[in-house]
Amino acid sequence: MRLSIALSALSALLAVPAYGFQAFSGNACDGAAGAVVPCDGSCHAFDNRHSFRADPSGNAHCVAFFVGPSCTGQRFNFTGQAGQCTNVNTGTNIRSFRCFSGGGC
Numbered sequence: 595m596r597l598s599i600a601l602s603a604l605s606a607l608l609a610v611p612a613y614g615f616q617a618f619s620g621n622a623c624d625g626a627a628g629a630v631v632p633c634d635g636s637c638h639a640f641d642n643r644h645s646f647r648a649d650p651s652g653n654a655h656c657v658a659f660f661v662g663p664s665c666t667g668q669r670f671n672f673t674g675q676a677g678q679c680t681n682v683n684t685g686t687n688i689r690s691f692r693c694f695s696g697g698g699c
């Protein structure tokens with residue numbers, strides 16, 4: 595009994611949340627798709643990606659993009675992202691990002 599409670603708590607923790615962030619190599623959420631990552635503020639690579647969609651459920655998110663690898667260098671905040679496809683066109687190459695739940699970064 596105790597073990598099964600522990601196991602179900604563990605699998606709930608490991609379950610991939612329904613919400614998330616996905617980046618694409620094309621400009622309109624087409625082309626090669628990256629892995630779906632949770633919007634928990636963790637840093638992920640954005641190399642060779644040009645568009646993204648945050649949380650198809652429609653909740654607001656903020657995505658911070660960085661010019662440098664590992665979320666370093668100049669930062670661009672994309673606020674109020676809620677399921678739409680956004681073309682990342684900052685005029686400079688983007689190498690990494692963090693996605694946050696909520697409207698601000």
Ligand SMILES: *[C@@H]1O[C@H](CO)[C@@H](O)[C@H](O)[C@H]1NC(C)=O
Pocket residue numbers: 658669670671698699
């Ligand atoms: C992005 O948001 C962070 C956190 O609110 C803020 O510190 C930073 O100045 C913002 N950057 C830009 C370029 O707006």
